[in-house]
Every structure is written in C-alpha cells, then in structure tokens.
Amino acid sequence: MPTPPAPTLRAAILGATGAVGQTFVRLLAGHPQFEVVSLVASERSAGKPYREAARWLQAEPLDERIGGLVVEGVDAAPDADVVFSGLDASVAGDVEADWARRGYAVVSNARNWRLDPAVPLLIPEVNPDHLALVDRQDWGGAAGGFVVTNPNCSTVGLALALKPLHDAFGVDAVHVVTMQALSGAGYPGVPALDALGNVVPFIAGEEEKLAVETRKILGTLGAAGVADAEITVSAQCHRVPVVDGHLEAVSVRLREPAGAADVAEALRSWRGPLAGLGLPTAPPRPLAVFDDDASPQPRTHVNLGGGMTVSVGRVQDCPVLGVKFVVLSHNTVRGAAGGAVLNAELLAHEGRLAGAVA
Amino acid sequence: MPTPPAPTLRAAILGATGAVGQTFVRLLAGHPQFEVVSLVASERSAGKPYREAARWLQAEPLDERIGGLVVEGVDAAPDADVVFSGLDASVAGDVEADWARRGYAVVSNARNWRLDPAVPLLIPEVNPDHLALVDRQDWGGAAGGFVVTNPNCSTVGLALALKPLHDAFGVDAVHVVTMQALSGAGYPGVPALDALGNVVPFIAGEEEKLAVETRKILGTLGAAGVADAEITVSAQCHRVPVVDGHLEAVSVRLREPAGAADVAEALRSWRGPLAGLGLPTAPPRPLAVFDDDASPQPRTHVNLGGGMTVSVGRVQDCPVLGVKFVVLSHNTVRGAAGGAVLNAELLAHEGRLAGAVA
Amino acid sequence: MPTPPAPTLRAAILGATGAVGQTFVRLLAGHPQFEVVSLVASERSAGKPYREAARWLQAEPLDERIGGLVVEGVDAAPDADVVFSGLDASVAGDVEADWARRGYAVVSNARNWRLDPAVPLLIPEVNPDHLALVDRQDWGGAAGGFVVTNPNCSTVGLALALKPLHDAFGVDAVHVVTMQALSGAGYPGVPALDALGNVVPFIAGEEEKLAVETRKILGTLGAAGVADAEITVSAQCHRVPVVDGHLEAVSVRLREPAGAADVAEALRSWRGPLAGLGLPTAPPRPLAVFDDDASPQPRTHVNLGGGMTVSVGRVQDCPVLGVKFVVLSHNTVRGAAGGAVLNAELLAHEGRLAGAVA
Amino acid sequence: MPTPPAPTLRAAILGATGAVGQTFVRLLAGHPQFEVVSLVASERSAGKPYREAARWLQAEPLDERIGGLVVEGVDAAPDADVVFSGLDASVAGDVEADWARRGYAVVSNARNWRLDPAVPLLIPEVNPDHLALVDRQDWGGAAGGFVVTNPNCSTVGLALALKPLHDAFGVDAVHVVTMQALSGAGYPGVPALDALGNVVPFIAGEEEKLAVETRKILGTLGAAGVADAEITVSAQCHRVPVVDGHLEAVSVRLREPAGAADVAEALRSWRGPLAGLGLPTAPPRPLAVFDDDASPQPRTHVNLGGGMTVSVGRVQDCPVLGVKFVVLSHNTVRGAAGGAVLNAELLAHEGRLAGAVA
Known part of the structure; x- marks a missing residue:
C-alpha cells in the first residue's frame, strides 16, 4: 500500500x-x-x-x-x-x-x-x-x-450497490423503499413524538433526489457533460426510529438476465477503482455482502469500515422485477x-x- | 342499520x-x-x-x-x-x-x-x-x-387495499415492502436489543405468506375450490421498533391502465360487501384514504375504527410498476x-x- | 350513584x-x-x-x-x-x-x-x-x-399519592426522582435524537415546581389563604423515551412511624372526597395499588381509569427515609x-x- | 507515563x-x-x-x-x-x-x-x-x-462516585434511583414489548446488590477480612429503553458538612490511585464532572474514556439528604x-x- x-x-x-x-x-x-x-x-x-x-x-x-x-x-x-x-x-x-x-x-x-x-x-x-x-x-x-x-444520504448506498450491477448487467429499473434514520434530518430534526414507536411515510424531496441523483452519478461523462443513465427509479421514503443508518429495500430490473446468485457474486467480487490507492477514509472494500438472513442491520453493521462500508444482504430473486436485496449505509458518515x-x-x-x- | x-x-x-x-x-x-x-x-x-x-x-x-x-x-x-x-x-x-x-x-x-x-x-x-x-x-x-x-397479520392490509383495485382494474403484480410492528412476533418475541433503534430485514416465513395468502384470498371460488388469483407478489419484510401497526409500501402493476387518481378514487369509493349489515366489529368503512403527505402513521392511525380500519395514503404514480401507495393495518386487531x-x-x-x- | x-x-x-x-x-x-x-x-x-x-x-x-x-x-x-x-x-x-x-x-x-x-x-x-x-x-x-x-403534570401523581399518607401519618420529607414522558414537553418538544435510546437528566423548572406545588396543594386553607404544608421536597427530573406516563420513584419520611405495610394499606383503602359524587371524569378510585413486582408500567397502566387513575406500586421500607414506592400518572390526561x-x-x-x- | x-x-x-x-x-x-x-x-x-x-x-x-x-x-x-x-x-x-x-x-x-x-x-x-x-x-x-x-453493573458507577466523597466527608447514607440500560439484562434479555416506550420499575436482585456490594467495596481490609463500610443504602431500580449506559440519580447524606460546591470539587479533583500507572484500560481520569444542565446522557457520554470513564453531573444541594447528583457509567464496559x-x-x-x- x-x-x-x-x-x-x-x-x-x-x-x-x-x-x-x-x-x-x-x-x-x-x-x-x-x-x-x-x-x-x-x-x-x-x-x-x-x-x-x-x-x-x-x-x-x-x-x-x-x-x-x-x-x-x-x-x-x-x-x-x-x-x-x-x-x-x-x-x-x-x-x-x-x-x-x-x-x-x-x-x-x-x-x-x-x-x-x-x-x-x-x-x-x-x-x-x-x-x-x-x-x-x-x-x-x-x-x-x-x-x-x-x-x-439515501442515494449513496443505492448508487454504490447498483454500480457493479450496472457495469455487469445494465440496470433498467430500480424500485427502492427506504427506512431512513433520524440523524438524516439533522438537529433538532424530527420531533420525538413523531419518531418514537412510529414510522413516517414521507421525507420531503427525498424520493425525487433518489431518482435524479442516481441517474447523474451512474451517467456518462462526455464532451457535453454528464449524460444521465437511462434508469427508471421509483422511491418510497420512510423515517424510522433508528439513530444512524439508512436501510433500503431495493428491487432491480436488469438489462441482461441475471439471477440472485449472479448478482450476489457481482457485488461480492467488486473492488472499485480506489482499491490500492490508500486513501485514508476509503474502506478496505466499498461493499460488504452478507449471506445470513439477519444482516445487515443498523445496530450491528452501520459502523463497518468506520461507517464507510456499504452493506448488502438478503439478495434474492424478485418475481416482479428480477432481483432484490437490502442495502445499509451510514447516513452521516458515508452519506454525508x-x-x-x-x-x-x-x-x-x-x-x-x-x-x-x- | x-x-x-x-x-x-x-x-x-x-x-x-x-x-x-x-x-x-x-x-x-x-x-x-x-x-x-x-x-x-x-x-x-x-x-x-x-x-x-x-x-x-x-x-x-x-x-x-x-x-x-x-x-x-x-x-x-x-x-x-x-x-x-x-x-x-x-x-x-x-x-x-x-x-x-x-x-x-x-x-x-x-x-x-x-x-x-x-x-x-x-x-x-x-x-x-x-x-x-x-x-x-x-x-x-x-x-x-x-x-x-x-x-x-401482514397479508390482511395488503389484500384489503388490493381488492377494489383487482375488481376495478385487475392486479397483475404487486411489490410490497413491509415495516412490521413488534407485537406481530408475540411475547416475549423480539429481544429488545434487536428492536430498539434498529430494523431487522427478515421475518421467518413472512415473505412467502404474503404471496401465497394474497393469491388465495383474491382467488375465485368454484366447483373445484378456490382458484388462486394470478397475481405475482414479491415481498421484502422488515421488523421495525413500533408496538402495533404494520406499514407496507406497495407498488402495483394493473392489467388495465389507471393512474394514481383513478386508484385513489377506487379505494376511496369502495364500501365492500359488509356495508349495512351491522356487524359489530366491522368498521364504518374498511378503508380510509388519506391525501396528506404525513399519513398514515402507526402512532396516529392504527386505532382507526377500533383497529379494524385499514389506512391507505401517499397514492402516487410509480414509474416502474404503475401506481404505489402505503397501507397501514393494526396487526393484532385487524390482522389477528x-x-x-x-x-x-x-x-x-x-x-x-x-x-x-x- | x-x-x-x-x-x-x-x-x-x-x-x-x-x-x-x-x-x-x-x-x-x-x-x-x-x-x-x-x-x-x-x-x-x-x-x-x-x-x-x-x-x-x-x-x-x-x-x-x-x-x-x-x-x-x-x-x-x-x-x-x-x-x-x-x-x-x-x-x-x-x-x-x-x-x-x-x-x-x-x-x-x-x-x-x-x-x-x-x-x-x-x-x-x-x-x-x-x-x-x-x-x-x-x-x-x-x-x-x-x-x-x-x-x-409531574406534581399531580405525587400529591395524590402523598395525600392519604399526609392525612394518616404526616409527611415530613419527600425525595422524588421522575422519569417523565415525551408528551410532557408538548409538540414539537424534545428532538428525537435526544429522546431515542437516551435519558436527559434535566427538565427546566420541573424540580422547583414539584416542591412548591406539592406544598401548596397539601397546604391548609385559612383566613389568610393557603398555608403551605411543611414538607421538605427534593426532586431530580429526567426525560425518558416514553410517549405518555410519568413514573416517579418516591421515598418519604413520615412524622408518625409507619412501615411499608401500613403505607400500602393507607393507599389502598383511600377513597377520597369525590367518592359517590358521580363526577364523570373521576375514576372509580383515584389510586390503584399494585402488589406485584412489575407494576405499574407506562405501557400497561397509564390508561387506567381513562388515564385518571394514579397507579402506585413497589411499596417497600426505605432504610434511608422510611418508606418508598413508585407512582405512575398519565401526564396529558390526569396531569393536564x-x-x-x-x-x-x-x-x-x-x-x-x-x-x-x- | x-x-x-x-x-x-x-x-x-x-x-x-x-x-x-x-x-x-x-x-x-x-x-x-x-x-x-x-x-x-x-x-x-x-x-x-x-x-x-x-x-x-x-x-x-x-x-x-x-x-x-x-x-x-x-x-x-x-x-x-x-x-x-x-x-x-x-x-x-x-x-x-x-x-x-x-x-x-x-x-x-x-x-x-x-x-x-x-x-x-x-x-x-x-x-x-x-x-x-x-x-x-x-x-x-x-x-x-x-x-x-x-x-x-449498577454498583460500579455509584461506588466510584462515592469514593472521593467517602474519603473527604464520610458517607452516611445513600439514596439511589437507577435507570438501567437494556444490555444489562444480556441477550435475549428484555422482550422488546416490555422495553419500547416503557419503564419497568423492577430488576430482580438489583436493589440488594447495590446496597451490599457498595458497602463491601468501600469497606476496610483488616486482619479479619473486609469490614463493610457503615453506609445505609436505599435503591430503586428501573429498566429504561437505552442500549448502553446506566444513569443513576443519587442523593447522599455526608458525615461532615459539605455543600454541592464542595462535593463537585471533591469529585472533580479526584485522580484515584491508578494515576500514572499506565494501565492500558484505565481512563485518563476515572471521573468526569459536568457543569451544564444536560449532562451526562447515555447518548453523548457513555463512551467517554472508551466506556471506562464514569460521568457525574447535576451536582446540587439536596434539601432532604444534603447533596444530590447523577452518575452515568457504561454497563457492559466499566460495569462488566x-x-x-x-x-x-x-x-x-x-x-x-x-x-x-x-
């Protein structure tokens, strides 16, 4: 190194x-x-x-x-x-x-x-x-x-998880349901009475940002600037009583046929372009992929890689869109x-x- | 009455x-x-x-x-x-x-x-x-x-919300992401350390039940028994730190074209076959449909109709599947x-x- | 009635x-x-x-x-x-x-x-x-x-629990540690990040109110107005992540000797001056006294008597002050x-x- | 060092x-x-x-x-x-x-x-x-x-905070009300339905341990073994929905007269016998003393000194016992x-x- x-x-x-x-x-x-x-x-x-x-x-x-x-x-x-x-x-x-x-x-x-x-x-x-x-x-x-x-903060985990799939299979459409942490709303942010033991099915502007930003990030830089990726994104955003860590339930329609095992392997083997550069804040690997049923969870995985690792788990076939999984990222570290x-x-x-x- | x-x-x-x-x-x-x-x-x-x-x-x-x-x-x-x-x-x-x-x-x-x-x-x-x-x-x-x-408990809210849409437009496919309450796991149920400030992206057997039960409930009774409805269902289930009230983010692909306004109207005008029968536990209307951004929430809406009303909100066009919304139902009352x-x-x-x- | x-x-x-x-x-x-x-x-x-x-x-x-x-x-x-x-x-x-x-x-x-x-x-x-x-x-x-x-809201449960003891034995000193619900701070009130999974050991003005108000309420009305009861009160107030229901750990020094059994009996047998008047909001009995270890709790007891019953439990001898117990009252109903x-x-x-x- | x-x-x-x-x-x-x-x-x-x-x-x-x-x-x-x-x-x-x-x-x-x-x-x-x-x-x-x-886990913070006071003024009696974290009950421990938005006013055996252990720890080693310190301890223990960090509201009757300022100074200036020994897990100072109203809190202070520092705050005169304050300690680190x-x-x-x- x-x-x-x-x-x-x-x-x-x-x-x-x-x-x-x-x-x-x-x-x-x-x-x-x-x-x-x-x-x-x-x-x-x-x-x-x-x-x-x-x-x-x-x-x-x-x-x-x-x-x-x-x-x-x-x-x-x-x-x-x-x-x-x-x-x-x-x-x-x-x-x-x-x-x-x-x-x-x-x-x-x-x-x-x-x-x-x-x-x-x-x-x-x-x-x-x-x-x-x-x-x-x-x-x-x-x-x-x-x-x-x-x-x-809600875009970064999604975009990181989509990148290897977009490279390998092409992403055509994404359906994402977020369960976002309280710290994402800043301080004082969400009133406690709205947060404790509750879920709020709305975060102003968030659903739009997830769509627009994902397309720009995965877009292609050319002479005329960045051409947005042609990915249809539909998002439903929720605030949940978690301190740190946005969890997102993602389903993806790919352009080339791929099953859950292919997708898991593509995620697992991906290293990204920073590998070996020694940037101090870059985690050893940008993505951690879990096989067990119970992962990732905010409580146990949000701080992986100092909060810079994005965790993926429950990779399954989706009978509606093709493949589905959950993504967890630390919203105030990786996401801010x-x-x-x-x-x-x-x-x-x-x-x-x-x-x-x- | x-x-x-x-x-x-x-x-x-x-x-x-x-x-x-x-x-x-x-x-x-x-x-x-x-x-x-x-x-x-x-x-x-x-x-x-x-x-x-x-x-x-x-x-x-x-x-x-x-x-x-x-x-x-x-x-x-x-x-x-x-x-x-x-x-x-x-x-x-x-x-x-x-x-x-x-x-x-x-x-x-x-x-x-x-x-x-x-x-x-x-x-x-x-x-x-x-x-x-x-x-x-x-x-x-x-x-x-x-x-x-x-x-x-996770099926009932979904099936009730789908019923008017299936009747009016035909439901082809459903994508549902659940955020389920702790009481759904019984007592002692979920350990507090897994619940407080956390989301668990897995509930054993739940994703299968949502698919299989929805198809039977919306199926057609004939001489040979119930023929399952031909609806593709994909579910991702999560446990969230809420006491009572399963919230579900639902996206639907309909067989006949319908926008969010059509869907909202179909849900809003639906009375169901119990109207006027005077069954003591039947709520005045099975579905409550909300227009505002912040509804429904477990904290404020779970007890509507004595816990028997299913609440629907945030009805929007879904660029991926057609229409999307959230559904809330009381899991130990309506759902049990x-x-x-x-x-x-x-x-x-x-x-x-x-x-x-x- | x-x-x-x-x-x-x-x-x-x-x-x-x-x-x-x-x-x-x-x-x-x-x-x-x-x-x-x-x-x-x-x-x-x-x-x-x-x-x-x-x-x-x-x-x-x-x-x-x-x-x-x-x-x-x-x-x-x-x-x-x-x-x-x-x-x-x-x-x-x-x-x-x-x-x-x-x-x-x-x-x-x-x-x-x-x-x-x-x-x-x-x-x-x-x-x-x-x-x-x-x-x-x-x-x-x-x-x-x-x-x-x-x-x-934090005074009312304390004063109600002290009343039978003051009448029967005379209250000399009270030490009270409160664990107060979020709704006591109004809306928006406490920021969620200060509430979730946390305790805040301070509520502005609350410790003084508990002392001054208790003395006036238990005071004696005479020609010159209310003479405050001569009771020394020391309070430490905390905000806890509970929606409704102030729980208070109370220790009391009585003027006349009385053990935990005497105190429990005095609380249990007390009916108060509204008994039989038929006031619609008055609970059947102002105080409910519990014998088991696990009561009262906000979750299971806050709504007793429509939120107007004050619950007392864990009555024990206190080696420092004489007798101790916990009191629960609904802060936005009985307390407001x-x-x-x-x-x-x-x-x-x-x-x-x-x-x-x- | x-x-x-x-x-x-x-x-x-x-x-x-x-x-x-x-x-x-x-x-x-x-x-x-x-x-x-x-x-x-x-x-x-x-x-x-x-x-x-x-x-x-x-x-x-x-x-x-x-x-x-x-x-x-x-x-x-x-x-x-x-x-x-x-x-x-x-x-x-x-x-x-x-x-x-x-x-x-x-x-x-x-x-x-x-x-x-x-x-x-x-x-x-x-x-x-x-x-x-x-x-x-x-x-x-x-x-x-x-x-x-x-x-x-509930004794260690109390005993550490009492030590400088016992040395300086002699501790005669202690009244302590604990608000204890969920992790103190182990795993699976407390059921989520008992924890979320609730306080349980009982922890089996805890009130006795606080009394007996404190007296042994502050006792004097002699030829016949440890002679317990002659301190009267009264404890009321509660489980609160916090992950890590026991907060305790403590009131103390001292043998020699001392006001809140004296007590705060005694706590603040205390270094303890490990100072300078370089033990790897010993925090720089065993006690951190806070002046502001809002400290200490589990959320912001539990990890001080890697979880080994015990935090004290809200030192005030207590009209009933003499002096009062709150103590926070990390129950699975310092306390276990x-x-x-x-x-x-x-x-x-x-x-x-x-x-x-x-």
Whole structure:
C-alpha cells in the first residue's frame, strides 16, 4: 500500500457548528492528510471558541485543539487548501458560490449545486472520472475555485450497490423503499413524538433526489457533460426510529438476465477503482455482502469500515422485477461528511488541491 | 342499520393466556353477540382463575368477570357456539382439528389450516363467498364442526387495499415492502436489543405468506375450490421498533391502465360487501384514504375504527410498476383477533353458528 | 350513584390547536356535561375550520362536529359557562387574566397563576376546599370571573399519592426522582435524537415546581389563604423515551412511624372526597395499588381509569427515609387536560359555573 | 507515563459466546498485554470456530484471528496466565471454583463469589488494597489459583462516585434511583414489548446488590477480612429503553458538612490511585464532572474514556439528604468486561499473574 501523503493540507469547515459540521470535525480530528485550521459559522457563533459555540452532539468527545479554535464568520478568508461545507441548503448555494469565486476548493455536502451540469456529484468508487467536470467550472472570480458535491444520504448506498450491477448487467429499473434514520434530518430534526414507536411515510424531496441523483452519478461523462443513465427509479421514503443508518429495500430490473446468485457474486467480487490507492477514509472494500438472513442491520453493521462500508444482504430473486436485496449505509458518515472527506482525498490524490488558493 | 343480534352466542377461546388469546379476551369483553364462557390453555394454566394464569399484557384492564373464569385444558368440552383459536402454530394444527372433529365451529388465527383447500382464508369484506367452503369440510367426527381462518397479520392490509383495485382494474403484480410492528412476533418475541433503534430485514416465513395468502384470498371460488388469483407478489419484510401497526409500501402493476387518481378514487369509493349489515366489529368503512403527505402513521392511525380500519395514503404514480401507495393495518386487531371476531360475526350473520354443537 | 347533570354547560377552549388544547377537544367530545361551543387560538388559525387549523396529533380521530367549528381569535366573546385554557405559558398569564376580567370561569392548565395566593391549585380529590379561594379573586372587571388551575403534570401523581399518607401519618420529607414522558414537553418538544435510546437528566423548572406545588396543594386553607404544608421536597427530573406516563420513584419520611405495610394499606383503602359524587371524569378510585413486582408500567397502566387513575406500586421500607414506592400518572390526561376537566366538574357540582357570564 | 508491559500474558475466556464473553473478545482484541489464546463455552459450541459458535452481537466487527479459534469445553486446560469469566451466574459458581482449584487466576464478572469473604470485589481505583485477599484463598487444589470479581453493573458507577466523597466527608447514607440500560439484562434479555416506550420499575436482585456490594467495596481490609463500610443504602431500580449506559440519580447524606460546591470539587479533583500507572484500560481520569444542565446522557457520554470513564453531573444541594447528583457509567464496559480487564491489568501490575499456572 502506498504511504499516505503527509498531513499538510489545510482545511476549513463551513457550517462547522451544525450536525454535519460537527461530523466533519470529528472525522478530521487526527486525519493524516487534512488539518482543520478554520471553523466558519454564523455571525452568532463567530468570535467564540468552537467548544462554546457548538452544542457538541457527537458520541465521541470533541478534539481538544479544534475545540479551542475561534469560530469565524462567512467572510473569513482562511489560508486553506480545501473547504468542507456542512452548510444548510438554505444558505449553502450563495455561500459556496462565493467561496468558489474567491478561489477555494469547496467540497460540499449540501444539495444546492449537485445537479449543476458543471459540478461533479461524486462517489469516488463509482464515478471518479466525473471529477474532471471541475475544469469546466467558472465562478467568475479567482482562478482555481470549484465546487464538488456528494450525494444525498439515501442515494449513496443505492448508487454504490447498483454500480457493479450496472457495469455487469445494465440496470433498467430500480424500485427502492427506504427506512431512513433520524440523524438524516439533522438537529433538532424530527420531533420525538413523531419518531418514537412510529414510522413516517414521507421525507420531503427525498424520493425525487433518489431518482435524479442516481441517474447523474451512474451517467456518462462526455464532451457535453454528464449524460444521465437511462434508469427508471421509483422511491418510497420512510423515517424510522433508528439513530444512524439508512436501510433500503431495493428491487432491480436488469438489462441482461441475471439471477440472485449472479448478482450476489457481482457485488461480492467488486473492488472499485480506489482499491490500492490508500486513501485514508476509503474502506478496505466499498461493499460488504452478507449471506445470513439477519444482516445487515443498523445496530450491528452501520459502523463497518468506520461507517464507510456499504452493506448488502438478503439478495434474492424478485418475481416482479428480477432481483432484490437490502442495502445499509451510514447516513452521516458515508452519506454525508465521510463521503465528502473521501471526495477531498480523491481530489488530493489527483493533485487538485495543492495551491488551490493563490 | 339493522339491530345487531342479541348477545346469545357462547364463545370459547383456545390459547387464551397467550398474546392473541388475550386480545380475544379484550375484544370480546362487552361484545354484543358473543359471551366468553370458556377459556382453554395449556395444562400448566388449567385449574387457575384466568387472572392468575395469564400475565395480562393488554393496555386495557382485564374484564372482571372473565378474569374470574377458571382456565380449562385442551380436553375441555364447553357448551360453546363458537371457538376462537389463538393457539400457537406449534400446536394449533392438531388441537383445532380435534375440536372441529368434536363438532365445534373453530375460528382460528393460526396459520396451520389457512392453505387447506377446504378451509376458508377469510377477510369478510374481501371474499365472504369463500365461507361456503366450510360445507366441504369433513373432519371425520361430529357433524357441523369446521375451521375458518383469517390471514397473516401482514397479508390482511395488503389484500384489503388490493381488492377494489383487482375488481376495478385487475392486479397483475404487486411489490410490497413491509415495516412490521413488534407485537406481530408475540411475547416475549423480539429481544429488545434487536428492536430498539434498529430494523431487522427478515421475518421467518413472512415473505412467502404474503404471496401465497394474497393469491388465495383474491382467488375465485368454484366447483373445484378456490382458484388462486394470478397475481405475482414479491415481498421484502422488515421488523421495525413500533408496538402495533404494520406499514407496507406497495407498488402495483394493473392489467388495465389507471393512474394514481383513478386508484385513489377506487379505494376511496369502495364500501365492500359488509356495508349495512351491522356487524359489530366491522368498521364504518374498511378503508380510509388519506391525501396528506404525513399519513398514515402507526402512532396516529392504527386505532382507526377500533383497529379494524385499514389506512391507505401517499397514492402516487410509480414509474416502474404503475401506481404505489402505503397501507397501514393494526396487526393484532385487524390482522389477528379482531379479524377472527369479524369472521365469527359473518358466520353468525349467515346462520352458521347456532347449534354448531349438538 | 347520583345522575350526572345534563349536558347543558357551554365550554370554550383557549389554545385549542396546541397539544393540550387537542387533548381538551378529545376529552370533551361526548362529555355528558360540557358541550364545546367555541375554539380559540392564535390569529393565524382564526377563521379556519378547526380540522384545518389544527394538525391533529391525537391517536383517536377528531370529533366531526368539533372539527367543523370555526376557530376564533383571543378577542372572541363566546357565550360559555366555562373556559378551558390550554394556552402556552408564554401568553397564558395575560390572556387568562383578560378572560377572568371579562367574567369568564377560566379553568387553566397553564402554570402562570398556579402560585397566586387567590388562585386554587386544585386536585379535586386532594384539596377540594381550596376552591373557595375563587371567592377572593378580584380581576377588576365583570363579576364572577375567576381562574382555577391544576398542577404541573409531574406534581399531580405525587400529591395524590402523598395525600392519604399526609392525612394518616404526616409527611415530613419527600425525595422524588421522575422519569417523565415525551408528551410532557408538548409538540414539537424534545428532538428525537435526544429522546431515542437516551435519558436527559434535566427538565427546566420541573424540580422547583414539584416542591412548591406539592406544598401548596397539601397546604391548609385559612383566613389568610393557603398555608403551605411543611414538607421538605427534593426532586431530580429526567426525560425518558416514553410517549405518555410519568413514573416517579418516591421515598418519604413520615412524622408518625409507619412501615411499608401500613403505607400500602393507607393507599389502598383511600377513597377520597369525590367518592359517590358521580363526577364523570373521576375514576372509580383515584389510586390503584399494585402488589406485584412489575407494576405499574407506562405501557400497561397509564390508561387506567381513562388515564385518571394514579397507579402506585413497589411499596417497600426505605432504610434511608422510611418508606418508598413508585407512582405512575398519565401526564396529558390526569396531569393536564383531564385534571382540568375534573376541576370543572367539581366547579359545576358546587354550582360555581351556571351563569358565570352575565 | 511508564511503558506498558509487553503483550505476553495469555488469556482464556470462559463463557466466550455470551454477551459478556463477546465484550471480552472485543476489548481484548489488540490489547497490549493480553493475548486471547483460548475460548471456552458450552459443549454445544465446543469444537466450532468461534465465528460460527457465537452469534456476534457487538457493533464492531469480530477480530479475524480470534474468530478462527476453535471453542473448547469447560474441561479445557489451556496454558493461560489469566482466565476471564463471562459465565452466567447459573453455572459460574462451580466452574470458576473448579478453574481456581486447578490453579488458574480467574477474573470474573459473575456475581457468585463477589460476597465471599476471601474474594476481592474490586474496582481498581477504589479498593486496590482488597486484592491482597487473594492470598487468603484456598480452593483445595493447585497452588496459585484464585478468583477476583468486579461489581454488578449498577454498583460500579455509584461506588466510584462515592469514593472521593467517602474519603473527604464520610458517607452516611445513600439514596439511589437507577435507570438501567437494556444490555444489562444480556441477550435475549428484555422482550422488546416490555422495553419500547416503557419503564419497568423492577430488576430482580438489583436493589440488594447495590446496597451490599457498595458497602463491601468501600469497606476496610483488616486482619479479619473486609469490614463493610457503615453506609445505609436505599435503591430503586428501573429498566429504561437505552442500549448502553446506566444513569443513576443519587442523593447522599455526608458525615461532615459539605455543600454541592464542595462535593463537585471533591469529585472533580479526584485522580484515584491508578494515576500514572499506565494501565492500558484505565481512563485518563476515572471521573468526569459536568457543569451544564444536560449532562451526562447515555447518548453523548457513555463512551467517554472508551466506556471506562464514569460521568457525574447535576451536582446540587439536596434539601432532604444534603447533596444530590447523577452518575452515568457504561454497563457492559466499566460495569462488566472492561472492569474485569482493568482488574486483570492491576493483577499484572502487581505481579500476580505471571506463572499462576504451574
């Protein structure tokens, strides 16, 4: 395995006090490549030490050094090689554009720019070539600024599981029913009375995102940009009383005939394009495939690979669509901050971060 | 509305101390037609007053009179016009056969006889004509004994929602993903550590039952018995941390073209064959259809119609199969004891209970 | 049992769309004495039918007639014999004073006036004589207006359990640790991520209320008003992931010697002053005392007596303070709207409601 | 910090497939001192690779090497310097005695020998001197065998929090109300229907253990053995729907006057006798003391110090007993397997493990 690069890239975090921002802080504490040098939040938090500005909600204690950093406002201009954005969608569009205009490499978890034709919607193991889109970005400001995004938390597990099948057999149609964790709604998020002992059969915008994002991620990059994959996606989304871990019941109609055993084998043998690159956040294998009836479950499998492994189980023939299975992914790690960190690691690996800011 | 019959039918309960048996006790306390006169359980409980033999788990207090009844063993021969069976499947097959042989009208919630060609698998609003099957039963003993069954708790909501669509448009294929409540596993049932904050993507036998039972219930009674409906069913079953109420995400391919609006209207206008009969346990309307995004939910809708109303919501076009929606039903009422009581009410209405035992 | 009065008292509800207001609506639908004639809420809701103005969160369906009432603003002047207030404490103080000033009989669940020397803090079974305080109220407006309050949801179970002990043995000191349900925080209330699989060891203001209110309720009405009971109270309050039902672990130091058996007997034999009055919301007996180890529990006992019975169990000697036990009460029924309805029934019984408004 | 000893001690685990045994496996994987060489379980499991014999329930994946070890029966005679026992109490008494008789150093989590006068009931930070008791053990067999125990999961947090107070002010009486996690009941343990949205006010034997064990742990070792501390303890124990983490509401009457501020300072400044010894499982500080209202909570603090730190918060004056606070400890780590591992590390530090078996 190649030696990982030295921890010499300086990182800022936008929206550092929120739920996603806190996960960035947790994941980057002790990261071998990125050093958090700047925490940016609303004016209300600016000027305070981070440990006072943020109501720390992570199960692991806050890193001492980062806790002592003084929070800055959105007009800050830190000397940063990469800027992670955990901003809320209500402000992310403008703020991220501004930072890109000022020449920063913005690696965003927000949804605002995901569908922009020049912005990569990236899962490093699935469509690393889409990263080349950043060369087409022009924010009308300093050179070198760009925005890269990761998918919605419910899309990433699905897209990762579909990738080997799309490559091997071609995916024609996907039916997905999600059972999504509470942390996906942020904090304060879902009222406890709606969550405890209940299922809510609706998450605003989620069913659309699953369709649109999956088609872009599995699409083909050409001269005219990304041509969406021609996959019909139907989604029904539910909120369930689970803290972390989106479980999805997926049925797939393939273009070429394949049974459950073929599909299981295709999933099991897949390594993905990051194998051997040594990216610190990449799990040993992107997919774990289970044979037993009881797996995967949020309680026992959500933290596999540090939350970056996507688990697949119960691969069966589907008499209606062809094949069916369940997928579990960690929505705040693989599906949010961890996915963004892996995006940044790929950017670093491709040499796209050094000197992004003049 | 016709006056309900006087409370003159005597009822026994087999497996009275278990979870289903307790629900029978709760639902029959104060029932206008049926009076509980005999409680039957294992030898361990026999001879004790019911209130001591049963560890009462219902949220409503135990009826005083019933609590004082002395539990009998399975060899009891009560003077009963109807016998409700909440027996566990491990013993229900033999015991129910024995009681039918002895001339009793057995209304069972157990799965053992559901698929027998001569046994009705009955939802009174869906296939009341199947009740005529009992005339073909011959248990080799006293005249008049028979067994009638209700479907598995996950089947009943699905079958009720499909019935108006099958009548109006023809159902070709069904894809159903269930999110099933803990009470469906009985007591002690699911270990808390598997339930709290978790989803288990497997329930033994459940996916098969959903397919097989749905086809029988929606099948056609002819001279040769019930011809299964030609509907392809694919099910993925999950246990979620909900106390009562199975939620199911359903997608349907219809034989005749129909959009979401047509389907919603067909569901909404459907009254079913019990309308106007005045059966005490029948809800005013078997189906409640919701327009808003947030309905139905177990917490707010499971008790509609005393737990006998099946709720449908989020009716949408499905780009893969045609139309999709969610269905909620109360698994221990409509899906178990309440369904059986309604079966008995239909039997009484058709004059099939009086004098069942010589 | 005396025949309950005819349903001839007209009722208004302030704050009708909120969580407490909805519980008032649910409990008053079909009430034999009170008929809801007016629903008052914020200007945002005024003018809309109640079924549109309120996001109905109760597990039972909304009464059809009440659902059709048009919501009024706080300046409404309905012809009402009694006004139930489910207002939030942020506005209840001024609004309730204004309605009392205008001559209305205000029966409030809000905390604002509870500690006012002229306002009864009432549990009808505990301190019905305190009701006489209303004769001392002067709101500077129309004659006959007054405010009556019920205690905080965590106080009522404690005070009810202490009453027989205070009468029989004298209570010197009380140590109480609460495990309080989520519904006590209203809606949206507690964020799901703080609730699921967690305990929060703090509820703002709750520990103080338990002490101050208990002393007033168990106090003695004299010429100078209510003299607080001389009871030392220490409370530690926790939020637990339960929907309804506050459980409290109580230890008591009595003035006269008494063991667990004496205390259990005092609790068990107590009937309270409402016995035989036939108030519709009063449970047959205010206290239910359990002998077995596993009772009471929120799941199985919270709805006893329609949620108005307070359950006591695990009565044991306490080597530190003398005697200990647990108390369970339904926080949104006995501890909120149901308690207020019972207060109004006592007012009606004493002839204090008819013609309250000229 | 002294260099930890080399990883040269060989460890066996009794009851390796159960919930406690699995936690031992998890905690010892990668331990710098102990190498798991033998896994012992029931005859049913013997002969199978551990990964097949155990239904792995931990949230972290099973160590590859340990998963491949073949499980042995209880008559095994491994070459082990230390034997961790996660046996169930139903068998632990005899089996542990047998292993001690055969000369093994048994470090047990079971309750069977805890109260034996010659067996240390050990919390290394609280009563390390009690370890000398092992010299008085005579199991009538091979030399050098002994049994050391750790306290019940609900005792350890309480005893750790009381220790600094007992040293500084003398503890006279303790009132403790526990809110205990589901994992404390093992697997399958509590039925989900008893756990979800519920509190059970009883845990068999727990209230007694809290009293008796606390007095022994805080007792004084003399020539005649351990003289129990003269502390009156009253406990009320509850099961709450939390996965890991026992929260306890504690009130204390001290012998010397001290207010909340004094108590908080005594807790905060306490380091304990392990400070500086470098035991691998010992947290930096045994107690973490919080000032804010909302801490500690199971969700955010249970894993502090790898689950070995005990958290204290809400230190307040108690008008009844003097001072009160809440304590949180991880019941399966600090309160079970982790506590036992720390016991073994202390044994190793004192040179009591090498060559235990001839």
